[in-house]
Each structure stands twice: as structure tokens, then as C-alpha cells.
Amino acid sequence: MMDRFLQYGLTGLSAGSLYALVALGLVLIYRSTRVLNFAHGDIATLATFVSYSLLSNHYSFPVAFLASLLVGGAVGIAFYFGVLVKAQREGANLLGMVILTLGLALIIQGVVVWWWGAEPVSLPFPISDTTTYRFGGVVVSQLSLATMAAGLVGSVLLYLLVQRTRLGLAMRATSENVMAAQTLGIPTRLVLGLSWGVASALGVVAGIFLAPALLLDPFFMLDPFLKGFAAAVLGGLNSLPGAVVGALILGVAESLAGAYLTIQFKNTLAFLIIIVVLLVRPEGLLGKEFKERV
Amino acid sequence: MDLVESYAEDLRFARRPAARVLLGLLLAALAVFPWVAAEHLVFLATLIALYSIGVIGQNLLIGYTGQISFGQAGFLAIGAFAFGHLRIWGAPFALALLGAGALAAVAGVFVGFPSLRLKGPYLSIATLGFGVAVYQVFVNWEVLSGGRSGLAIASLQPMFGLSGTRWTYYVYVLLLTGFTLAAYNIVSSFIGRAFVAIRDSDIAAEVNGVSLTRYKLLAFAISSFYTGVHGALYAQILGHIEPQIFNVLESITLFVAVIIGGVASIEGSILGAVFVTLVPKVFANFREMVPVVYGVTILLVLIFEPLGLFGRWLKTRLYFQLWPFR
Numbered sequence: 001m002m003d004r005f006l007q008y009g010l011t012g013l014s015a016g017s018l019y020a021l022v023a024l025g026l027v028l029i030y031r032s033t034r035v036l037n038f039a040h041g042d043i044a045t046l047a048t049f050v051s052y053s054l055l056s057n058h059y060s061f062p063v064a065f066l067a068s069l070l071v072g073g074a075v076g077i078a079f080y081f082g083v084l085v086k087a088q089r090e091g092a093n094l095l096g097m098v099i100l101t102l103g104l105a106l107i108i109q110g111v112v113v114w115w116w117g118a119e120p121v122s123l124p125f126p127i128s129d130t131t132t133y134r135f136g137g138v139v140v141s142q143l144s145l146a147t148m149a150a151g152l153v154g155s156v157l158l159y160l161l162v163q164r165t166r167l168g169l170a171m172r173a174t175s176e177n178v179m180a181a182q183t184l185g186i187p188t189r190l191v192l193g194l195s196w197g198v199a200s201a202l203g204v205v206a207g208i209f210l211a212p213a214l215l216l217d218p219f220f221m222l223d224p225f226l227k228g229f230a231a232a233v234l235g236g237l238n239s240l241p242g243a244v245v246g247a248l249i250l251g252v253a254e255s256l257a258g259a260y261l262t263i264q265f266k267n268t269l270a271f272l273i274i275i276v277v278l279l280v281r282p283e284g285l286l287g288k289e290f291k292e293r294v
Numbered sequence: 295m296d297l298v299e300s301y302a303e304d305l306r307f308a309r310r311p312a313a314r315v316l317l318g319l320l321l322a323a324l325a326v327f328p329w330v331a332a333e334h335l336v337f338l339a340t341l342i343a344l345y346s347i348g349v350i351g352q353n354l355l356i357g358y359t360g361q362i363s364f365g366q367a368g369f370l371a372i373g374a375f376a377f378g379h380l381r382i383w384g385a386p387f388a389l390a391l392l393g394a395g396a397l398a399a400v401a402g403v404f405v406g407f408p409s410l411r412l413k414g415p416y417l418s419i420a421t422l423g424f425g426v427a428v429y430q431v432f433v434n435w436e437v438l439s440g441g442r443s444g445l446a447i448a449s450l451q452p453m454f455g456l457s458g459t460r461w462t463y464y465v466y467v468l469l470l471t472g473f474t475l476a477a478y479n480i481v482s483s484f485i486g487r488a489f490v491a492i493r494d495s496d497i498a499a500e501v502n503g504v505s506l507t508r509y510k511l512l513a514f515a516i517s518s519f520y521t522g523v524h525g526a527l528y529a530q531i532l533g534h535i536e537p538q539i540f541n542v543l544e545s546i547t548l549f550v551a552v553i554i555g556g557v558a559s560i561e562g563s564i565l566g567a568v569f570v571t572l573v574p575k576v577f578a579n580f581r582e583m584v585p586v587v588y589g590v591t592i593l594l595v596l597i598f599e600p601l602g603l604f605g606r607w608l609k610t611r612l613y614f615q616l617w618p619f620r
Contacts, residue, residue: 036415087597094414095362096596099553102546103592110586118582222542226426233419264434271423275408278420282411 003137008259009252014144016251017151021206022228023235023243024158025199030237032175032195035097039079039105041225043200044207045218046108047072048123049116051208052216055124068208069201076200079104080193112218120215129213147209154205155244161198162240171195223267227254230274236287245286250274324467328460336463338575343466344527345567347473349551350560351520356549357558358481359513360493361409365421366548368405368428369518371540373398373525375438378445378535387450387465391526398522399515406514410507425545432537444536447529466527470564473520477560480516489513490558521548550588554595556604565603 022040029037047068054064083100092100129143162168170191173181182188206228207221214220227250235246253273258266277285328336348370355361373394380390408420432439439445452461480486488509491499500506529535547570555566569591577583599605 030415036418083593083597090597090600092596092600096600098415099549099592100596102549103589103596106546106550106585106589106592108589110582110584110589113582114586226422226542230419230423233416237415265430268427268430271427275420275423278412278416279408282413282416284416 004259005256006138008255010138010140011144012252012255013248014147014251015255016231016248017148018206018210018224019228019231019251020151020244020247021154021202021209022224023232023247024155024240025202025206026229026232027235027237027240027243028158028195028199028202030232031240032171032192033080033084033097034094035084035101036229036237037199038098038101039108040101040200040203040228041207041221042105042108042112043072043075044203044225045221046075046112047200047204048207048211048216048221049112052116052121052123052211061126065208068204072204073197073201075108076196077193080196081189085189109218116218118218120217120220123208123211123216125212127212143209143212150205150209154202158198158202158240167191167194227270230271233284234274234277236284238288239284239286242284242286246284249285321471328463333459336459338571340459340463340466340531342564342568342571343463343470344524344531345551345571346470346564347527348521348524348548349555349563349567349570350473350477351517351524352548353552353555353558353560353563353566354477354480354489354520355513355517356552357556358486358493359489359510359517361510361513362414362418363405363421363514363517364418364542364545364549365405365423365425365428366521367540367542367545368425369398369401369521370525370528370544371428371432371537372401373522374529374535374540375432375445376522377526377529378440378447381447382445387530391469391523394526395519395522398525399519401522402514402516402518403511405518406511409510409514422542422545425542429537429541432540439537444534445529446534447532449533450530462531466531469523469527473523474560474564477520481560485509485512493558547588550592554588554591554602556602557600559601559604561607562602562604565607569603 022044026037026040029035029040050071051064051068054067055061059067079101083104084097087097087100125143127143127146129141131142132139133142133145134140160168162171170181170186171194173184173186174188174191174195178188181191206224210224211220228247231247231250232243233246234250235242235244250270250273254266254270257269261269327339331339348366352363352366355363376397377390377394380393381387385393405421405424409417412420449458450462450465452458454461456464481489488499488504491502491504492506492509492513496506525540532539551566551570552563553566554569555564556562570588573587574581574584577587595602601608
């Protein structure tokens with residue numbers, strides 16, 4: 001009984017750590033530019049397909065992984081400088097910028113279908129999900145261990161970047177108050193662009209670790225993206241620790257709901273939990289309460 | 295150029311004689327269209343008419359009230375399946391349509407409640423969750439969705455000796471005209487003003503005596519009524535519905551139509567509906583390019599013409615009104 005509970009809890013943690021990577025990227029972008037990035041999942045899909053192409057052409061895994069990170073980051077940075085900055089100059093409002101990311105998402109979707117086709121393919125991945133280890137009564141696959149490690153390493157690296165480096169200090173200052181940061185000589189455009197790059201790269205890591213568990217098709221990131229989005233909202237959209245907490249809660253809740261209540265309505269339950277939490281705490285679990293001035 | 299001297303004049307639908315003539319010509323053209331155009335074009339026009347109703351509804355919510363909803367596919371599904379079941383139980387077309395709209399409106403009020411506390415991104419995730427939840431309920435609950443085979447809906451019985459395509463066209467265009475008039479009246483009445491006030495600043499609106507609870511819920515109810523009717527009409531024209539039709543992409547298509555057509559404009563909504571209906575037809579041989587076309591158009595519209603196709607139309611009209619001066 002206890003073992004079953006732990007088993008499903010662990011599965012949930014493994015899924016949750018991927019949601020955490022997606023959610024961290026979304027929160028990083030939201031915190032700095034107040035834009036919800038609807039293209040987050042699609043950038044990850046594109047980069048994962050780049051990995052797939054490189055791996056099929058017998059490049060080694062680290063090369064493919066790095067190339068994907070670079071492609072994902074580059075798309076994020078290019079979109080920020082090429083489109084968002086331009087739209088801001090034209091006086092686009094926040095809703096407009098959110099819709100621009102939706103436009104980017106649609107473009108990437110079309111390009112991926114056109115280049116790689118809509119047929120699902122499987123990513124040749126060095127870590128298998130059939131090799132398992134046994135800890136007491138709980139069985140863990142190599143893949144879910146690697147997934148949890150990726151989530152942990154990604155979160156820790158982001159924490160160090162944001163809290164311990166000069167770039168991170170600049171990022172925090174910019175997200176706190178763009179005007180003041182500019183006055184103090186921080187190149188805010190560059191910092192925001194880099195935030196977009198880092199955030200997109202985090203999404204790409206999630207995509208690459210998800211691909212072996214699912215099949216790779218142009219829409220495979222849609223569901224994880226929605227979950228990551230939901231997790232970010234659950235934790236509070238302006239809080240990085242909140243994103244991790246929200247994602248782990250969501251992953252575990254989803255897995256336990258699937259195990260004990262109903263497998264068919266697993267996703268529905270996950271969303272219902274979020275709507276209920278939001279009704280009680282509209283700013284999310286760890287988010288700061290927003291006060292509005294007129 | 296366009297001086298409005300009294301409130302009654304402001305409410306009038308077509309202010310200048312020329313506008314009245316043009317409106318008459320437009321209606322006449324719509325009436326004659328099925329007799330001069332090929333059958334597949336008439337069918338396409340019917341599709342545009344039903345899509346317009348949904349886009350107008352979505353625009354009332356996004357454009358006028360400023361509440362972002364990504365859950366429109368949920369209302370579409372509710373409308374379509376309510377309509378399907380009512381038809382199968384023997385309800386006449388009009389009654390089934392009304393039932394579909396009403397049920398979607400009730401769901402809209404239900405979804406509207408989170409909007410009282412949530413804003414912007416938080417509201418969009420709540421509505422998105424609603425859309426996903428409705429989708430999964432229909433996919434997994436076979437009593438509602440008719441299982442793997444879906445629901446079959448009897449086609450409309452043509453009247454006055456018209457062919458099926460023409461009869462459907464007339465019914466749909468008549469409905470669109472009715473819903474368009476209703477939307478104009480909502481927008482130019484105190485309800486529409488309340489919506490716009492909420493969009494511009496909800497705190498200021500509340501201070502000025504606009505009941506946020508009443509008008510936000512009303513906006514959701516009206517919008518989802520329109521969307522439910524859209525779903526029902528879509529179900530009728532397809533003749534066969536299954537839950538897979540009403541996925542997240544359908545919500546996004548409605549959203550795209552509003553943005554490209556023109557935010558907070560009813561004529562724009564119809565233009566947007568024309569766009570999202572025609573693009574997949576034009577690119578029928580390059581289906582994977584359809585989202586790219588949508589995406590590129592969104593980028594161009596938002597950077598160069600934030601009012602969408604309707605803004606372009608306004609500028610063109612202004613150019614000709616001022617011609618030969620600039």
C-alpha cells in the first residue's frame with residue numbers, strides 16, 4: 001500500500017521536474033518582460049527535432065544536446081530582438097505581445113510539420129527507460145532518474161545564475177524596475193534578450209528529456225507546455241521557487257489522481273485543482289500579491 | 295466629417311443616405327449570391343456566416359470586455375453536442391439552436407465566475423483549463439459524445455422548393471444578420487459601454503457604478519451564447535460530430551480571427567471569419583503552411599496595423615473620401 005503510494009509519488013516527481021523546467025522558463029520570461037510566452041513549447045519542439053536530425057546523422061548525444069540548446073536559445077533571442085522590441089517601439093500593449101508569441105508558435109508549428117512531417121518518430125536517446133533500479137519497494141527507471149537529475153541541475157544552475165552572478169543581479173534589477181535599471185547603466189535590452197535565451201533553453205532541456213518517453217511529433221510539447229503553464233500559475237507567475245513548487249505539486253497530484261481516482265480524467269483534475277487554488281489565492285501559492293493603483 | 299448631434303442619431307445604424315444605399319446593396323447581393331455563384335462558393339459563404347457568429351461572440355468578450363478566453367472550443371463543443379442531442383430527441387431546428395446557445399451561456403456564466411477574481415494570464419489559464427476539461431469530458435464520456443462513432447445529425451429540411459445548399463445559406467445568413475444587429479445594439483447600448491469601461495480599467499468602472507459581477511458575467515454569457523450557436527450551426531452543417539473536432543486549436547483559430555479581423559469591431563469580426571475560412575481553402579494543397587500564414591499575418595497585423603483588417607478598411611475608406619486630397 002505504502003509502496004504503491006511512493007511509487008506513484010515518485011512517478012509524479014519525475015513528471016513534475018520536467019514541468020518545473022517548462023514553468024521556470026515561462027516564469028523567467030514573465031517576470032522580466034510581463035509576457036506570457038505561448039511559443040515556449042513550440043521552441044522546445046523545434047529544438048528537439050534539431051536534436052533528432054543530428055542524432056539520426058550519427059552525431060554524438062552531447063553535440064546534439066548542445067546544438068539544440070543553442071538553437072532554442074537563439075530562436076528566443078531572435079524573437080525578442082526581431083519582433084518584440086519592434087512591436088514595443090510601435091506601442092504594442094501587453095496583450096499584443098502575448099498574441100505575438102502565439103503567432104511565433106503557429107509559425108514554428110507549421111515549419112516543423114513542413115520540414116519533419118507530422119508522422120511521430122522516436123528520438124534515439126542514450127538513456128533507456130527499460131533499465132530499472134529497485135530501492136526498497138519502489139522501482140525507478142534510468143530515464144526517470146535522469147529526468148529528475150535534469151530538473152534538479154537545471155533549477156540549481158538557474159538559481160546560481162540568478163542569485164550569484166552579475167548577470168543575475170542585472171536580471172533581477174531589470175525585472176524589478178526597468179526604468180531604474182536603465183538609469184543605473186544596466187543594458188536592459190541585452191539582459192532581457194538573454195533572459196529569453198536562457199528561458200527557451202530550459203524549455204529545450206524539458207523537451208529533450210520528454211521525447212524518449214513520448215513519441216516525437218510536432219505537437220508533443222503541447223500537453224507538457226499547458227502543464228508547465230498551469231504549474232507556473234499555481235506557484236505564482238512572478239516567483240521562480242513558486243514555479244518549482246507548483247510543478248512538483250502538479251506532477252504528484254496528477255500521478256496520485258491517476259492512480260487512486262480516475263485515469264481518464266487525470267488532466268481534467270489537474271486543471272480543476274489549479275482553478276480552485278487560484279480562486280482561493282489568485283496570485284498563486286508563492287506569488288506576491290499584486291496591488292493595483294488607479 | 296461625421297458629426298453626431300444627438301444620442302438617437304448616435305444609435306442609428308446607418309447615418310448617411312449613402313450608407314443606407316450601400317447597406318441595401320449588400321443585403322441584395324447576399325440575397326442574390328446563391329443564384330449566381332457556384333454551389334461550392336455558396337457552401338463556403340455559409341461556413342463564413344456561421345464562423346462570423348462565433349468570432350463576433352469572441353470579440354465581444356476579448357475586444358470589448360477585455361477578458362481573454364482560450365476556452366472557446368469548450369463552448370463550441372457544448373453548443374454542438376447540446377444541439378445534436380436535442381435534434382436526436384426530435385426538437386425542431388430553432389428550438390435546438392436556442393437550447394444549444396442557452397446551455398453554452400449557462401456554462402459561460404460558470405466560467406465567468408473565476409474572471410471576477412482572476413486577471414490577464416491567470417484568467418487565460420483558467421479558461422484554457424475549462425477548454426481542456428470539456429474536451430476530455432466529451433472524449434471520455436461516451437453517453438455524451440456518442441462514443442467512437444460520434445453523433446449523427448439529420449440535415450436541414452429545405453423549404454419553399456429551394457435546394458439544400460441554398461436553403462442552408464439563407465438560414466445561416468439570416469441568423470448572422472440577426473446576431474450582427476444584436477451585437478451592434480449591445481455594443482452601442484449601456485451594456486456595451488459598461489463592457490468597454492471594464493476593459494479600459496475595471497477599478498475605474500466600478501467606481502463609476504458599473505457592477506463588475508453583473509457585467510463580466512453578462513459578457514461571458516453573451517459571448518458563449520454566440521459561441522454555442524456557432525457550435526450548433528457547425529454541427530448542423532457537418533452532419534456528424536465527434537469531440538476531436540473541438541480541440542485547443544479551434545479556440546486558437548477563433549482567437550486568431552478576432553486579432554486579424556480587428557479587435558473591438560464587429561465588421562472586423564466578419565472579416566476575420568472570412569480570413570480563417572478562406573486561408574485553409576486557398577492553401578488546401580499546403581495544409582502545413584496554414585498555421586505559418588496565420589502566424590505571419592498576426593505578426594504583421596500587430597506590428598503594422600493593430601486594428602487588423604478593419605483598420606485597413608477604415609484607412610482605405612478615408613483615402614477615397616478625401617480623394618484627390620491627402
